[in-house]
Structures are given as structure tokens and as C-alpha cells.
Amino acid sequence: MTSALSLLEIEKSFGPVAVLRGVSLEVKRGEVHALLGQNGAGKSTLMRILLGLERADRGAIVLADGPYAPRGPADARERGVVMVPQERTLCPALDVVENIVLGIEPSASGLLRRKEAHAIASRALGLVAGDGRIPLAAPVRALSVADQQLVEIARALAQGGLGTDAEGVRAKVLVLDEPTASLGKSDADRLFLRVRALADAGLAIVLVTHFLSDVREHADGYTVLRDGKVCGSGDAKTTAPEKIVHAMLGRELDTERGDADVEGAHGYRGAHAADVKEGEPLLELRAVAGKTKPRDASFVLRRGEILGIAGLVGSGRTELLRAILGLDPTSSGKVVLTAPRGIGLLSEDRGGEGLMLGRSVADNIELSARGPFMVRPARVDAEGARWISELSIRASGPAQRTGDLSGGNQQKVQIARLLREDYDVLLVDEPTRGIDVASKAQVLDLLRTLARRGKGVVLVSSQLEELVATCDRIAVLRRGVLSPSRPVSEWTEQKLLLEAAS
Amino acid sequence: MSGITSALDALRSMRRPAWLGPLVALLVVYAVFAIITPEHSFLRAQNLPMMGRQTVVVAICALGMTLVIVTGGIDLSTGSLVALTTVIIAKLLKSGSSPVFAILCGVAVAALVGALIGFFVGRLRMMPFVVTLGAMTALRGAAKGLASEQKIDCEPHGLDRLLDASLASPGIWIALALALATAALLDYTRFGRHVLAVGSNEAAAKLCGINAARVKILVYALSSMLAGIAGLMEFSTLTVGDPTDSFGLELEVIAAVVIGGAPLSGGEGSIVGSVLGALLMTVIRTGAVHMGMPSWVQEIVTGGIIFVAVAIDRARRPSARPS
Amino acid sequence: MSGITSALDALRSMRRPAWLGPLVALLVVYAVFAIITPEHSFLRAQNLPMMGRQTVVVAICALGMTLVIVTGGIDLSTGSLVALTTVIIAKLLKSGSSPVFAILCGVAVAALVGALIGFFVGRLRMMPFVVTLGAMTALRGAAKGLASEQKIDCEPHGLDRLLDASLASPGIWIALALALATAALLDYTRFGRHVLAVGSNEAAAKLCGINAARVKILVYALSSMLAGIAGLMEFSTLTVGDPTDSFGLELEVIAAVVIGGAPLSGGEGSIVGSVLGALLMTVIRTGAVHMGMPSWVQEIVTGGIIFVAVAIDRARRPSARPS
């Protein structure tokens, strides 16, 4: 096999910060190549350079048909390079068809040809989503995060030239930057089937991911980035996951000892362990129904426990959490909150509603509805700095713009804010989305520690193994109806999946 | 079963045309005035072509403003540009140029100014509000300077007949043709899709290989060219070049566009809606005169109606998921 | 070694104050005028207090406008509200009320109007541009109606001494005190941080339990109250209640805020910057008179300077990561 894509000694810095320090990478035709690394290692930056969204300071890129220096995404598409970026990039006001054919609209002397556009869109979407699930005429802002992600993947496929001609694959390189971070298992499985088919058709595919299981099951080769350098690569199928993790972290991930306890929760001093009454109810839902979802949800959350909520994408988990917090109106039922220190939510949509991307890390961590009337900016920065070190957030300092952090580090900023507020009840929606293995363990450990110290946690996650490993009890949400919760000992991943899908 | 639900879903997800709200508002306000004006003077035959004629300038400006607002921008220089165009045309006519040459020059200068504004907004990524605020002041000054701070009298050479008393006056038909062309541009061409995409999510548009800067330059050039044509119509009405003309016109134009259903956040907009919005404002103004309302009552009513029209329109639309 | 680099890094990551740009611009323009005005008349002692006095109204309005713009909103009703306040104060004084009562009434009405605007923007989630455009027209009408379409003459009862020729005139000090208070409110209180948060990302603010609607109501009420105080200053200058006064003032105020470093997209802004922006506009205007520039040249220069000030400021800031 010939190499379809070679990156040679790519270097890139933002101001004084060197993000990539000579990265070389080679992907062959027909290969699915996994790109791994801790949050902020520079994976997305590398991919953005590949697409011409960012320009490398030094280094070269070579495609099968010659040297390649894209001036922009249009240029990249011309050469057969397309990408699904990490953050959502759809036009919320345009409908699904318009989004998918954006920039490649079929037209005759400037005039649109709607039928053709529709055909392209439905074919591209058919490749990644079940039939008819996503309405083609709906504006994408009405879609759930997961559906938007699917539209985005369909768009990349369409832009690669798949939609126009069944066998004519024009794209040569497809970059997927954490495509499954917001997908459920079935969508993810379908996506990987598709990815394999594309690879077999001769594409070179770069897959950025934090799921080591996906690497093992779906990738051929892998490369690990650490501190802007390549520090490990090989065969994805045969390499032991521990070895990959070691390459990523530069050390072992000691789950027994609890990495998180050392780095994170240990330093976390917020909880008032003293006045905790074990098992005291904090939050009770009585037949809560929202405008559309949830339709019927009841549970009691007590001090010291983690309640997991499983469910398929679109089952209404996010809506349930929003309804509890009062962000969405409820139509019937009752939410009884007895927690003295209140209730906080970790949003699944960190860029959209979770963070002020334009403001500093410290401002985001400090954002709070309560507190004294006067605020000292110096204290805000000091507080920010403290949390940056406690959660080992990779940022240049408390004053850095949050939008300039890598995706995973943004997620940590959200978590820091939640911890700082010291809520009694924490509603966490997909807390490990987009964060690396080490941080993932750290975050889940943190949740357990919090519970141990008397908090109540509601955990929503599409990672079933995460639920099973972390929760005390799990309930399943099916089309808006929440089943009674059962102790975690009665659940396995398979049982959860069956229950959610039935 | 699933066939029915999916059909229902399709129906629900169908977008209600943005111009429905302003159309209803227009009809209601028209009917109210027709009923309550003394002796129903509002229904007199001359009234319709007159209102059409009075709307032409605002409507033509609103076409371009819609495009600008759809890209998420705004253009405060419209009024000054209209005044500048009347001055250029008058000055050229006075110095003996042919009317065609005068028109071409006026419109070309406007388009050039627009391209420059577009360059600053699109290429240099400056805020449209600031760029056009600066342009508003500077162009007004340029118009005054060019006209030596007075109105320029000139023989109109037939240009005054562009907008005359009858329904057949060419100005109204030109405006209509321009509206259709702009609507087609926005809804049926690739360029139109790109305009919408840039306004909806510029980063996404760029990712799909759309040259956002070029789109903006074209949009501002087009919008200013339309303002130039509106300036021609204004000249046809005034028959003089007036550098102080159309002060504050841009706010009326923006109001028309917003009433027409385009949010200032961009990504959406309807040419038909904007034209209806412009008509609505004329109907209110004319109706108030027919009612013999004092000016101040008229201003309160206008303010109230802008407000109510938009409020009702927004209330009816399904609220988007917060994102 | 690492100590030095980390110190350097800290220095680099230090936030450049937003008002640095406008301050430099102000000093440069001042120096230029000081040098080039004939006989350096710009440096005459009376000139400074006079410019201070001329800036008071715009500067006070700019304080509130900064808050509004920081929330991502805009307020077009400022000019009309200032005019309305002059009318209310004059009318009350004429009817024999005490000056204190007249002032309180004028400012209270303004604050109420602001709270109403805030209610529409915050609670009913209508676009600020539209709400305040409607308010601009309606308030202007209300002012004219209240004044029976005339300027209202009245004995100023000492209110005219609020802004007099000396540096000691209380108006300047009141404006300064208000500026300090507003700056402190924005930078050193929880409410100020909530204002910034609502402007940066409203959804995130709500998620953290901040009542965004309440924040907006307060901001618009505060902003309009400041416009009311500006109206008092305007009355002190004019000594009549003038319903046609301050037409277009809002654009000057917005220009001052934008020159002062606040992007209209919200989430950022500096009170000091806005005051400097207001001063810059006065300096340009005064300098132009001293130079004997014709109005049209002055307009071109003003437009150009708005533009250049913002362009330079934007160019210096590090570009954000496109997302």
C-alpha cells in the first residue's frame, strides 16, 4: 500500500506557546489511523492544519499526488481532504439539506438545483443515520446534539464527493475529530461500519478519539501525541491499551490507587463533611413531565449516592435534567429540592451553554449567582489559578481565553465551576465527553469522592460502562418515561442496553 | 401509523414563511385605516399609487439592507449614501452630462463605496456597525462638500418622470423588478445560500470552503448599489441634489427589514417581508395624516406598531432550543 | 532563567486594559490640534473646562450605554429620552414645582421607561434594537405631545448653574462621580460580573442560576436613569425643555462606547474607555471649530477618526481562535 498522507516535522505555536514541535505522521490508503493524546496535546490543531484552517509554522505535508499546502478548506476539498471538526460547525438557521450541501451546492449557472441537493443530502445522511430519523427540511437548530453530529458527518461525506455518485469516491483523506463523543452506541457502531467501508474503498482515515476500545476495534494504526511530539505509534489491533496509555501520559495509569484522588479530589476542600446526615433525601421528583420530554419521571436522590440515568440518544435525558433545574418549564408533577446548598448542572453542550468562550478561565470558574456583593478581580484570578492546578487544566494561566483551550480542558473548566460552587446536588450530563482517559478516571473518581462526602449526584452518560462503574443506582429513561431505579449490582452493560432499547 | 406521524412531523418542521406576519399586520392596519379615516378618504383611488411611490425609496434600500442583515451585519450609511447619490446626479446633470451617464456614475460610486465598506467588514473583519457609522458621517460630509453645502438645482432631463403620479410610473415597476431579482438571488442561487450560511455561522461557512470575505464584499457592494438606485429615485422626487436629504433614513429601512421578519442576529430574512415592512410604515404615516393626527400622536403610534408587529411575529415562532 | 520567562509570560498574558487604545488616540488627537490650530488657540485655558462641559451629556449617556452594550444589547432611545427629560423638568418647573421635585420626577420617569424596555428585552426576549427603535419614536412623540409641540420656557431656578463655564461646575464632578460609580459597579461587584456573563453567554449565565431577565431589566433601568440625568444636564445647558433636542444623540453615544473598546457583540466593555471615547469626539469637534474647518470637512474627519480608532484597537488585539 502507498502512503496517502504524510505529515513531515510539523511545527506550530500560538504566540509564545509551542503546541506542535515537529510532528510526523504517515497514513496509508485504506487505513484507519487513530490519533491519540491527552487533552491539549495538539491533535485538533494538527488536523486543522491539515484542512488549511491553521497554517503550520514549519514542516510539510505530502499527499499521494504530490506536495500539499492548503490555503483553506475549499483548497483542501479540491485535493480530496475533508474533516468533521471537533466542535459543532453547522448553520443553525439553515435546514439539514442546505447544511449538507453547503459550499458544494449543485447549481446551473448560479441557480440552485434543489432536487439534486436533496438527493445528495438524503444519500449522505442515509450512510450515517437510520432512515427518516432526521427530517431533511428541519432547521438544524431544532435537532439534538447527537443528530447535529450525524448531520455534520454526513456533510463531510457529501463534501468528499460520496453523495453524487455511488461508487465514485472522490475524497482521499477523511479526518474525524472525536466523531463519537456525543453519539450513542448504536449510532457510533453504524458510523464505524461506514468508516470501515470507506477505508476499504481506498480512503485514508484519521480518527481522533479518546476511546481506547474504539482504537482497538476500529483502527489499523495509531499515533500518540504528547507535548506536541509523537511519542508512540504502532499497530492498533495488537498493541496493549496499557502501552498506549503509558505513551499518552508518560507514566502508568494506576486505577487502583486512584489517580484522581491524588491530583483532584484530594485537593478539593469544598465539601462540609461534618454536617452530613447519611441518607438524608436531597431531591425528589414526583411524576415530573415537561412540555414534550420527559413524560413521567420520579425518583428520590439521597446524600452520598450517585444515581445513573441511562437511555438512548433522544430519550430525553438532557431535557429531564433541564426540567429539574427549572431551565425548561414543567407541565405537571413536582420537583422537591431540600438540599441546603442548592443544585448545579454540568451541561453536555459546553460551547453552547456551558461556558463563556470569550472570557477568561478564571471568570468562568468564578461565575456564580451567589456570593458577596463586592468582588475583587485579583481574588478571582487567584481562585482560578487554584482550580487550574487542582484539576490540572492545561491553560497558560487564569487569564487565558476559555475558547482557546482544547476541548477537553474546556470541559474541566466547567467541572471546576461546579465544584467551586459546592452544590449539594450535582446533575452531570455527559461529564467525560471529550476528555482523555486519565482525566476521565479522574472525573469519575471525583464524583465518587463527592458522593462519599455527602453530595448527591445524578449522572447521565452514554458510556454504559461508565455508569456501571460509577453509580450506586441506575434508572433507565425510555421515550421520556423513567423506570424505577435499581441498585447497580443488578445491572450489566448488556442489560442496560436491552432495557433502554426495548 | 408512522407514515402519518412522519407527515405530521414534516408539516411541523416546515418553516412558516417569514413574511406572513408582516403581511397580516399590513392588511390589518390598512383595513383599520380604511374604516376609521373620515369619509374613508384612505380608500381614495389616488392613495394607492401615492403610497406605492412613497415606499419606493425605503423599499429599494430595504432590499440591500436585508442582504446585509442576513449576513449578520448592519448598514448605517444608507441615508448618507442616498443623499450623496442625489448630489452626484444633480451635479453631473448641471454640468451638462447626459442623464444616463449621471445615473451610471451615481450608482457606480455608491457600489464602490459599498465594496469598500465590504472590504473593511469582510476582509479586515471590522464591526459593520462601526464601519458604517464612520461611513455615515464621512459620506454625509462628502455630500455636503461636493454640493458646497447647498441644494443643487438642475434641469432634471426627464428623470423626474421616473416617479410620477400614476400607477404606471416606471419607478414602482423598477422597484418591483429589483425586489423580485433580489428575492430570487437570496432564495434560488448558490450565492444566496452562501449569504445565509455566512450569517448563520461564519465559521461553518468557512469550513465548507465558502469565501466569507468575498460574500460580504459582494453583499455590501450590492446593498450600496441599491442605495444608489434609491438615491436616483429620491432625485426623481426632489429634482434637486440635496446633501442633507434622508437623514435617519437607515433607521426606517432597518425597521422595515426587522418588521419584515429578519432578526438582526443574521442567518434569516425575507425580501418579501422587508418590502411589506416598508409598505407598513408608509401606510401608518399616510393613515395618520388622513386621520389628522398631530405629529406627536403619529410618532407614538408608529413606535407602538413597529413594536407590536415584531412582538407578535416573534411570539408566534417556535422558540429555538437554547444553544 | 525560568523565573524570567514565567515573569515574561505573566506580563504577556496580562490583560491589556481596553481603554489604552482610546487614551492614546485621545492624546494624539489633542496634541495634533494643540500644534496645528492657529495661534495654538486650542491650548487656551478656557478650552479644557469647556470641552469637559460639552462632553458631560454624551459621557453620562455612554456610561449606561456601556452596560447595555456589555449585555449584548443596544439602546436607540437615548436621544429621545434625554429630550423627554428636559421637557418634563421644564414643564414641572414652569408649573411651580421645586427644582428637586422636578429633577426627581424627570429621572424617575426615565428609569421607569428603562425598566419597561428592560422588561420587553429581558422577560419577553424581544430584540433590543427593535424595542428601543420603537421606544425612540414613541418617546419622541410623547415629548412633543407633553410639550404641546413647542419648546418650554421656564425659570431655571438655579439648575442652569449645574453646568457653567468653570472647571468647578458641579455637572462635571457629578459626571465624574457617576463614571467612577458605574466603573466600580461593572468591575468590582457581583452584579457587574453578572452583566458581563449575560453578555458573554446568556445560556451559561442562566445555567449558573443567574436571573438574566432581572439583570437586563436592571441594566436598562440604570441606563435610562443615567440618560435622565444626562437630560438634566442638557436642561441645564439649554434652560428650556426641547422636545426636538438630541436627535441622533444615541449614535454619538454608541460611537463613544465602541471607540472606548466595547464590541457590540457584548461581554466586554470599559467605562473608562467609553468616557475617553466621548472626550475624543468632543476634542475632534472643538478642534475642527478652532481650525475653522467647514462642517463637511469636520464630518469626514470625524467619520475617519471613529473608523481609524476602532481599526487600530481591533488590529492590536490578539485574534481569537475561530470556533
Added chain:
Amino acid sequence: ACPKDAPKPTADGEGGAAPATTARLKIAVIPKGTTHEFWKSVHAGAVKAAKELDVDIVWKGPLKEDDLKAQVDVVSTFVAQGVSGIVLAPLNDTALRAPVKEATAAKIPVVIFDSDLQGDEHVSFVATDNVAAGKLAGDHIAKLLGDKGNVIMLRYQEGSASTANREKGFLDAVHAKPTLKVVSDNQYGGATTESAFAKGEGLLVAQKADTGGVNAIFTPNESTTFGMLLALRKSNLAKKTKFVGFDASEKLVSALKDGDIDGLVVQNPFNMGYLAVKTMTEHLRGKKVERRIDTGARLVTKDNLEEPAVKEVIAPDLKKWLGE
């Protein structure tokens, strides 16, 4: 000699009567606006006086037409700058008092022209009697209609004193004839031609001018007159409806010749500008001046258009003085 080299007049001039300095006088002339033809004529008159009397004038209006605050600011800027004297057409008779006081306090004399100012700080008032001028128009319309018919008056702008006086004078004259009916007098044309045009056009339809609902129209200044003229022409009502306006411009005079306008009350702006600057100069040079100087107004019709005295008023040689 170059004026820049001359010593500053106010720097060493202690008393208010510092007449005999060798320094060139610098007089600021502040109109209400700069683009109406009216102010152009005033400007020309002022330039003529300046040339004759060998003084410098600075011509500076508010940036926006009819912006009261801007005019107040312009006056105080000139005070701070230290000119020899200020000649001012106040936009308001009260609001400009404070800056005029300020000027007087700084030993800068002020001559008021066009519209009056309250108080007695100013040296002299040079203007037309506006009420009388409005009455001229009212009487002419009464004569044209034979004292019978429906009359419209389109006002200029809220709060403008000189036009309000003309409107008052007109209404007084019309109300004196019980058989004349004023069908609309509460509409304002606004500051620009285009707003007056739109208002006028609507008014004509609303009052059924085409079927004889309106017999005569009066407008109190240049922009409303021109706007109404356009409205009449576009509605094919010119010549059918009697129309008396105010002020003269090239277009208005040719409309008078065509018969589209039946009469124009004209002031003598050229003379006003001339006299205002002259009065100021004389005061500065230590002469005694009158407190009130009338510049006169007259009714111009097609018949007296060719009289030399009228010609001089309506078509002053702007080019000669303004060099355009």
C-alpha cells in the same frame, strides 16, 4: 499682512471698548444651518460686509441642521477660542442666553440676527418682523380666494420660533376672515424637503384637494415650500390650488414664474447678513449701534418679479461673494 502674524486682539485688550487696536477683527457668524438657500444668502451678505469693512469672518453652523445643543456648543467653543465678536441666529430664544451671557462675560460682544433672543446682553437685533411677514401671506391668500375657501397650513418644525411667528401671523390674518376655513394646521413638514414632501402629498389626498377640498396652501419656510410644491406637482394640483410660500430659491422663483406658486414672502437674507456683520464691526470699532434693525420682508408675485428691488433680494450674486 498675514493675519496669523497679527497680535491677538483680546489678549491685551482689557476693556470692552478696546476699539483702536491695529489687530484684524475676527467675527464668528453662526447661522441656524448651512444648506438652506436662505443661509447661503446670509453668508454672502456677511462676506460682503467683511470685505467692505476689512474684517475676518468665520462661518460655522451646527453640524446637523437645527440642532440646538450643537449650536450652544459652537457658541461656547468660539468663546473659548476668543474671537472678537459673535454674530448669531439663535435656534431658541432662551437656550442661547446662557452662552451669550458667557460671551459677554468674556468681553466678546454678540449681535443677534434672524430670530430674537431674550435678555439684553446682546448688542443689537437684526431681523425681519416674522409675524408681519406671515400676515402678508395670509392677506394675499385672502385676496386670491376672495375671502372664501378652505386653507391648509403645513407647519415647519416643532419649537422653531421664527416660523412659529410666521404661522401665527398667517393664522391671524386668515382667522380675521370668517368665511375662510382652515382645514388643517397641525401637521409639521419637518426639517427636510423630503419629509415635507411626503407630509404634503398625504395631506393633499386626505383633504381631497383634487375635488376642491383645498383652495389654498401656506408654508412657512424654504424646505416646506419646496416640498409642498413637489407634492402639488406630483398630484397634478399645481396651478389649480393657490399656493403661497416663504423664502426664495432658484426653483421657487421659477415656479412663481410658471404660476405653480402664487406668491412668496421673502425676507432679505443678504441684507440681514450684511447688516449683522456691519453692526458688529461698528460696535467693535466703538460706534454706537441701534438695538433693533429691521431688514424688511415683502411679498413677491409674478407681477412684481421684474422690479429691480425685488430682483436684488431674490437673486443676490452669491457667486461674487462666495466664489462658487
